[in-house]
Structure formats: structure tokens, C-alpha cells
Amino acid sequence: xxxxxxxxxxxxxxxxxxxxxxxxxxxxxxxxxxxxxxxxxxxxxxxxxxxxxxxxxxxxxxxxxxxxxxxxxxxxxxxxxxxxxxxxxxxxxxxxxxxxxxxxxxxxxxxxxxxxxxxxxxxxxxxxxxxxxxxxxxxxxxxxxxxxxxxxxxxxxxxxxxxxxxxxxxxxxxxxxxxxxxxxxxxxxxxxxxxxxxxxxxxxxxxxxxxxxxxxxxxxxxxxxxxxxx
Amino acid sequence: xxxxxxxxxxxxxxxxxxxxxxxxxxxxxxxxxxxxxxxxxxxxxxxxxxxxxxxxxxxxxxxxxxxxxxxxxxxxxxxxxxxxxxxxxxxxxxxxxxxxxxxxxxxxxxxxxxxxxxxxxxxxxxxxxxxxxxxxxxxxxxxxxxxxxxxxxxxxxxxxxxxxxxxxxxxxxxxxxxxxxxxxxxxxxxxxxxxxxxxxxxxxxxxxxxxxxxxxxxxxxxxxxxxxxxxxxxxxxxxxxxxxx
Amino acid sequence: xxxxxxxxxxxxxxxxxxxxxxxxxxxxxxxxxxxxxxxxxxxxxxxxxxxxxxxxxxxxxxxxxxxxxxxxxxxxxxxxxxxxxxxxxxxxxxxxxxxxxxxxxxxxxxxxxxxxxxxxxxxxxxxxxxxxxxxxxxxxxxxxxxxxxxxxxxxxxxxxxxxxxxxxxxxxxxxxxxxxxxxxxxxxxxxxxxxxxxxxxxxxxxxxxxxxxxxxxxxxxxxxxxxxxxx
Ligand SMILES: Nc1ncnc2c1ncn2[C@@H]1O[C@H](COP(=O)(O)OP(=O)(O)O)[C@@H](O)[C@H]1O
Ligand SMILES: [Mg+2]
Numbered sequence: 227x228x229x230x231x232x233x234x235x236x237x238x239x240x241x242x243x244x245x246x247x248x249x250x251x252x253x254x255x256x257x258x259x260x261x262x263x264x265x266x267x268x269x270x271x272x273x274x275x276x277x278x279x280x281x282x283x284x285x286x287x288x289x290x291x292x293x294x295x296x297x298x299x300x301x302x303x304x305x306x307x308x309x310x311x312x313x314x315x316x317x318x319x320x321x322x323x324x325x326x327x328x329x330x331x332x333x334x335x336x337x338x339x340x341x342x343x344x345x346x347x348x349x350x351x352x353x354x355x356x357x358x359x360x361x362x363x364x365x366x367x368x369x370x371x372x373x374x375x376x377x378x379x380x381x382x383x384x385x386x387x388x389x390x391x392x393x394x395x396x397x398x399x400x401x402x403x404x405x406x407x408x409x410x411x412x413x414x415x416x417x418x419x420x421x422x423x424x425x426x427x428x429x430x431x432x433x434x435x436x437x438x439x440x441x442x443x444x445x446x447x448x449x450x451x452x453x454x455x456x
Numbered sequence: 457x458x459x460x461x462x463x464x465x466x467x468x469x470x471x472x473x474x475x476x477x478x479x480x481x482x483x484x485x486x487x488x489x490x491x492x493x494x495x496x497x498x499x500x501x502x503x504x505x506x507x508x509x510x511x512x513x514x515x516x517x518x519x520x521x522x523x524x525x526x527x528x529x530x531x532x533x534x535x536x537x538x539x540x541x542x543x544x545x546x547x548x549x550x551x552x553x554x555x556x557x558x559x560x561x562x563x564x565x566x567x568x569x570x571x572x573x574x575x576x577x578x579x580x581x582x583x584x585x586x587x588x589x590x591x592x593x594x595x596x597x598x599x600x601x602x603x604x605x606x607x608x609x610x611x612x613x614x615x616x617x618x619x620x621x622x623x624x625x626x627x628x629x630x631x632x633x634x635x636x637x638x639x640x641x642x643x644x645x646x647x648x649x650x651x652x653x654x655x656x657x658x659x660x661x662x663x664x665x666x667x668x669x670x671x672x673x674x675x676x677x678x679x680x681x682x683x684x685x686x687x688x689x690x691x692x693x694x695x696x697x698x699x700x701x
Numbered sequence: 702x703x704x705x706x707x708x709x710x711x712x713x714x715x716x717x718x719x720x721x722x723x724x725x726x727x728x729x730x731x732x733x734x735x736x737x738x739x740x741x742x743x744x745x746x747x748x749x750x751x752x753x754x755x756x757x758x759x760x761x762x763x764x765x766x767x768x769x770x771x772x773x774x775x776x777x778x779x780x781x782x783x784x785x786x787x788x789x790x791x792x793x794x795x796x797x798x799x800x801x802x803x804x805x806x807x808x809x810x811x812x813x814x815x816x817x818x819x820x821x822x823x824x825x826x827x828x829x830x831x832x833x834x835x836x837x838x839x840x841x842x843x844x845x846x847x848x849x850x851x852x853x854x855x856x857x858x859x860x861x862x863x864x865x866x867x868x869x870x871x872x873x874x875x876x877x878x879x880x881x882x883x884x885x886x887x888x889x890x891x892x893x894x895x896x897x898x899x900x901x902x903x904x905x906x907x908x909x910x911x912x913x914x915x916x917x918x919x920x921x922x923x924x925x926x927x928x929x930x931x932x
Contacts (some may be wrong), residue, residue: 235733241812246781286907287903289906289910290864290866290904290906290907290910290911290914291868291903291906291907291910292868292870292871292882293868293905294872294874294875294882295869295882295902295903295906296903297715298882298885298895298899298902299896299899299900301898302895302896302898302899303895303896303898304896305895306893306894306895306897307897309895325809338896363788363803389760389761392763393761393762393764394763395763396763396764396765397763397765398754399765400875401763405764405815407763407765407769410766411769413884414769414773418773420769420770420773420777421774422772424766424769424773424774425770426772427766428758428761428762428766428767428770431761431763431766432758432762433758433763433901435761436761448801477802507833507834507835509830509833510870511906528838532838533836535833535834535836536836538834539834539835540834541829542827542830542831544827546825546826546827546828546830546831547831547926548828548831548832548850548852549828549850549928550849550850550924550927551849551927552927559832559835559837559845560832560835560836560837563836563837563841564835564836564841565844579746592927592928594848594927594928606833607834609834612835612836684807
């Protein structure tokens with residue numbers, strides 16, 4: 227058995243052809259997921275059981291089942307319904323790209339809403355009381371005290387979630403998308419050099435993870451500049 | 457110097473920082489020494505060297521005839537004779553009061569459980585807390601926790617007790633219940649080295665007061681002399697600050 | 702549910718396979734986590750560096766990629782190895798069960814490494830000092846004071862890692878292991894009810910993850926009972 231270092235080098239540019247789609251999936255589904263997460267968070271934090279319970283059920287389902295199964299339900303399962311095939315959603319659900327985005331976004335929304343909730347619950351009660359004592363309205367307290375502090379508290383966990391999303395985009399290759407893992411799989415099918423090709427792909431993913439983590443370190447440093455010691 | 461605890465020309469560095477400077481201290485059996493001085497003066501560092509929670513860099517520390525070196529078995533035998541009470545109690549949170557007290561006797565002295573528990577109850581009675589034996593530390597008040605910590609140390613039948621600011625983490629109304637237990641212990645003849653700023657306790661219990669500043673022992677006197685006429689300017693300033701509160 | 706009649710036994714055996722992969726991967730992950738944490742906490746720079754590479758790679762690479770690398774790579778290596786002794790052999794397959802269990806174990810082991818390391822460092826230094834002051838030897842300090850508290854600190858993350866293992870088992874259908882997602886694919890080619898089938902798979906997983914969550918919750922209650930303070 228020989229290990230071909232040159233093959234790693236030559237396959238890198240080929241795999242990088244999938245980089246655009248990987249990043250596209252990551253960015254689009256992360257943003258959609260964040261929007262959805264905020265909505266779920268508000269439901270989860272509300273005083274009304276009829277808002278809280280659907281949010282809880284949503285989180286329970288999406289955190290308790292594998293993303294791959296969720297993707298299959300959306301991509302293979304939903305077209306089973308004739309109704310959907312004739313609806314305005316069909317142009318989306320027919321596309322593996324949109325199915326992947328939807329699955330990723332729905333999935334991450336469940337995790338992110340819990341991450342944000344952790345941040346909200348972590349805010350020191352004394353600070354909120356101080357806000358009340360100063361006569362701030364409920365909305366002012368939420369926007370000036372709770373939200374900024376909760377976001378700071380949630381940042382480290384959120385950066386882990388983005389890394390986890392990056393890794394999850396690889397599942398899109400199971401529904402025929404040619405993002406990086408998909409490209410790597412086709413090259414392996416041609417060359418049958420799994421070590422070299424998959425290691426090359428891993429290297430690219432690790433570089434991306436490094437970028438994400440570095441970016442968040444900078445963001446956290448900026449967000450917490452008020453606690454930095456002189 | 458032939459005390460039960462002897463420090464000779466002890467020096468200790470944290471990196472470049474000189475935390476103990478040529479410390480000499482000899483404590484006789486049965487003697488009660490109170491150590492005081494401003495925060496950061498090296499009091500904790502000194503008493504933590506006596507049971508080698510910190511390693512000194514030069515000089516000699518001899519406890520009951522055993523010099524502290526890298527020799528692990530000697531360190532353990534010194535620790536068997538030296539009990540310690542911390543400012544933060546440091547009770548094991550996952551064990552009940554009784555389990556906290558019997559752990560070391562059972563593991564180190566290989567006492568059977570029944571015997572260890574019997575002894576533990578005796579000490580709990582002495583610190584007036586025998587009715588809390590099956591509670592977890594978090595269910596006790598600070599003063600109660602600290603008394604448990606004292607009982608835990610006593611369960612090993614130590615020759616010497618070290619106290620590092622045992623009352624500084626306590627609410628004012630709980631300080632006296634701990635000091636009372638310490639005073640009892642002193643009356644019974646225990647050798648004690650206490651870092652504390654409780655000057656009332658020092659006055660009534662101490663044989664000697666050691667004043668430290670900047671890593672050095674700069675004054676040693678009887679309580680009467682120390683309070684009436686401190687020899688150094690720094691001790692005078694310090695006393696002025698402490699007594700003003 | 703009569704549509705699925707005739708497939709329930711396949712789902713049942715698929716579930717057994719899932720549970721077996723779960724058990725093997727969990728054992729591997731715990732072993733690697735303990736080794737990795739010890740290495741990260743050791744005084745040897747080499748061991749620390751190795752453990753660091755391990756955690757960076759296996760926490761950064763997509764699970765699917767690691768799985769494929771193991772499945773195809775190990776097959777290649779095994780074939781090469783066997784051909785050394787018997788050149789007539791054409792190709793040796795690594796059973797997907799083992800490729801999958803090892804790959805998942807390696808991935809989650811990297812997370813366990815961080816969890817165990819954090820729990821080790823999370824134990825209050827004061828408690829360790831108190832135990833040493835009571836002249837407990839290092840071994841006793843470790844087993845009687847550090848480990849029980851590490852367990853409490855590690856449990857929440859440990860529970861999450863168990864959930865990850867359970868959910869990652871679904872990936873192994875991609876390399877052909879006949880677990881429940883694979884069974885659903887096969888069944889679909891006959892009954893053509895993909896939604897029903899994949900939702901069934903989801904519900905089975907949901908049941909498994911619920912059990913894990915409940916068990917870990919109970920363990921946490923036990924581990925934290927000393928914290929129900931009255932202060
Ligand atoms: N582990 C350590 N590392 C570095 N410096 C330390 C450490 N422990 C104590 N020091 C320093 O040594 C000096 C003496 O500390 P300590 O003995 O705790 O003082 P005291 O108990 O008198 O308040 C302080 O300036 C402190 O900052
Ligand atoms: Mg101190």
C-alpha cells in the first residue's frame with residue numbers, strides 16, 4: 227500500500243470546487259435557522275402554555291432525532307403527498323439544495339434557541355432588578371440589559387454550533403449535492419484512493435473550523451471588552 | 457531550635473516574586489501562635505509550607521523531628537500529624553458530614569467504619585454539631601461548616617493544628633461559635649498556629665503573636681506587649697487599621 | 702400502520718444493530734476520552750501534542766467524512782495487509798459494523814476527552830488540598846475526592862455525547878449497515894411510503910434519545926443530591 231502525498235495536493239483544488247456550495251449551505255441555513263430560533267425562543271419564554279408547548283415539542287423532536295433522518299423525511303418523504311406536489315412549495319421541495327437548507331435550518335434552530343435561552347437565563351437577576359429599580363420599561367430592560375448580556379453569554383456555545391453546522395453540511399452529499407464531501411466521494415469512486423482524498427477534504431474542513439473559531443474569538447473579545455482587565 | 461515545628465531561614469518564590477524571606481519560627485509543643493499581618497504578606501504561604509501544600513525553595517522546615525523534603529512518605533507522615541482548617545472550609549461536597557469526618561481515618565489509619573464513626577461523633581459533639589451528622593455540607597451554615605472542618609481535622613488526632621483565617625469567610629454572627637471551639641481546643645493543650653485577625657481571640661489565647669509584612673516576620677511578641685507597645689511602625693499602622701474596624 | 706406489516710421484525714433487528722453500535726462506540730469513546738484527557742493533563746509535551754491533534758481533527762472533521770475514511774480506508778489497509786500473506790486475496794471488506802462503531806467512537810472520544818479534562822480541572826482545588834492536608838495519598842485523593850466530583854461535573858456533557866452517539870448511528874446506513882434507516886430504505890423500495898417510513902425511523906430514534914435523556918437526568922439527580930442545600 228502506498229500513500230500518495232502528491233495526490234493530496236492535486237485533489238485539493240478539485241475538492242475546493244465544492245467549497246462554494248458548502249459555504250452557501252452553511253451561511254443560508256445558519257441565517258434562516260437563527261431567525262427561526264429567535265421565534266422559537268420567544269415562544270419558549272412566553273407565559274402562554276399554548277406557545278410554550280409547541281416550542282418545546284419542536285425542540286424535543288429536532289434535537290432527539292438524527293439530522294440525516296430529518297433530511298430524508300423532507301427530501302424523500304414529503305413528495306409522497308400529492309397536495310405538496312401541487313403547492314407553491316414544490317419548486318423548493320423538488321430541489322436537493324433547498325431540502326438540505328430547510329433540514330439544516332430547522333435542525334439548527336432547535337439548538338440555537340436553547341443556546342439563546344441559556345444565555346437569557348444566565349443573565350444576573352440582580353441586573354434586571356437594577357433595571358426595574360431605575361424605572362426601565364419591560365421592553366427597555368429586554369433590549370438594553372437582557373439581550374446584550376444574553377448574547378455575550380451565548381457566543382461561545384453559538385460558535386460551537388456554527389462549527390457543528392459546517393460539519394452537518396456534509397450530509398447534503400447524501401441527497402446528491404456536490405459540496406466538498408460530495409466531490410470527495412466522487413473522486414474516491416474514480417481513483418479509489420480514500421485516504422488521500424478524504425484527508426485532503428478533512429484538511430479543508432479543519433481550516434474552515436479554524437476560521438470560524440478565530441472569528442468568534444475576535445467577536446467575543448470585542449463583545450467582552452468591558453470586562454477586560456487593564 | 458527544638459520545637460515541634462521549626463522553620464529555619466525559609467525562603468519561597470513564586471516565579472520572581474519573593475513570597476517568604478528568611479523566615480525563622482519555632483513553635484513549642486502546646487504553644488499557641490497567632491500570625492497576623494496585612495493581606496499578601498505571606499501568612500498563608502508560610503503555614504501552607506508547614507504541611508507542604510506549598511514547597512519552600514531554601515531553608516529547613518522540621519515537624520516533629522521530620523524534615524520536609526521531596527520524600528513523599530515523610531510528607532504524608534507529617535500531614536498525619538498536622539491538621540489544617542481553611543478559610544473556605546473545603547468540606548467535600550459529595551459526602552455527608554459523617555463521611556467527611558471518617559474518610560481520612562478509614563483510608564489513612566485503616567480504622568474500621570464503626571470505630572471511625574464513633575470517634576467522629578465524639579468530635580462532632582465537641583464542636584457542638586452532632587445532630588447534623590447525616591447532612592451534606594451545603595445544608596449547613598458557614599459557621600457549622602467550619603466547625604465540621606475543625607472536627608474533620610481533629611479526627612486524625614493531630615499534634616499540631618494550622619488555621620488559615622478560619623473566620624474570614626463567615627458572617628459576623630457565626631464568628632464566635634467557631635472561635636469558641638478554637639478556644640476550647642487551646643485550653644485542652646493543642647499546639648496551634650493560627651492566621652487570624654481576630655484580636656480578641658489572639659489576646660486571650662495566644663502565647664505569642666507573630667507579625668508578618670512583605671514575606672518577612674518583622675515582630676514576635678507576647679500579646680500583652682504586641683497590643684500595648686508594638687515595636688515596629690508597620691505593626692502599629694496595621695493594628696490601627698484592624699482595631700479601627 | 703398495517704402498511705408496514707411484515708417490516709416490523711426488520712425494524713426490530715435494525716434497532717438491535719443500532720443498540721450494539723451504540724454500546725461498542727460508547728465503550729470506545731469513554732476509553733479514548735479517558736486516555737485523551739490523561740494525555741492532555743500529562744507532563745509530556747509529546748502526549749499533550751498528540752492528544753491535541755486528535756481532538757482538533759476529530760472534532761473538526763465532518764462525521765460522515767470520518768466514517769467514509771474509515772470504511773474505505775480500513776478496507777484498503779486490511780486488503781493490503783492480508784495480501785502480504787496470501788497474494789491470491791482480491792479484496793477484504795471491513796464489516797460496516799466495525800468501521801462505523803470505531804469511527805463514531807473515535808469522533809465522540811475526542812469530545813469526551815475535553816469533557817473529562819474539564820471535569821478534572823473543574824474540581825475545586827481547595828477540596829484537593831483539604832484531602833492532602835488530611836494525608837490522603839495521591840491515589841486516595843484521586844478516587845475518593847476527585848472522581849466523585851468529576852462524575853458530577855462531567856455528567857451533563859456525557860449525556861449529550863451519548864445522544865450524539867445514538868444519533869450518529871444513523872450515518873452507518875450510508876455504508877450499508879442494516880440498521881433502521883437502512884431498513885426504511887429497503888422497505889420503501891417495496892411499499893413506496895417514504896414519509897411514513899422515515900417518520901417511523903425518527904420516532905424510534907426519538908424513543909431511544911428520550912430513554913437516554915431520562916436515565917442521565919436520574920443520574921444527575923443522584924449525583925447532585927448533596928447540593929439540595931437549605932441555605
Ligand atoms: N500560587 C501563587 N502564585 C503566585 N503568587 C502567589 C501564589 N500564592 C500567593 N502568591 C503571592 O504571594 C504573596 C503572599 O500571599 P499569601 O501568603 O496568600 O498572603 P496572605 O495569606 O498573607 O494574605 C501575595 O503577594 C500573593 O499574591
Ligand atoms: Mg491568606
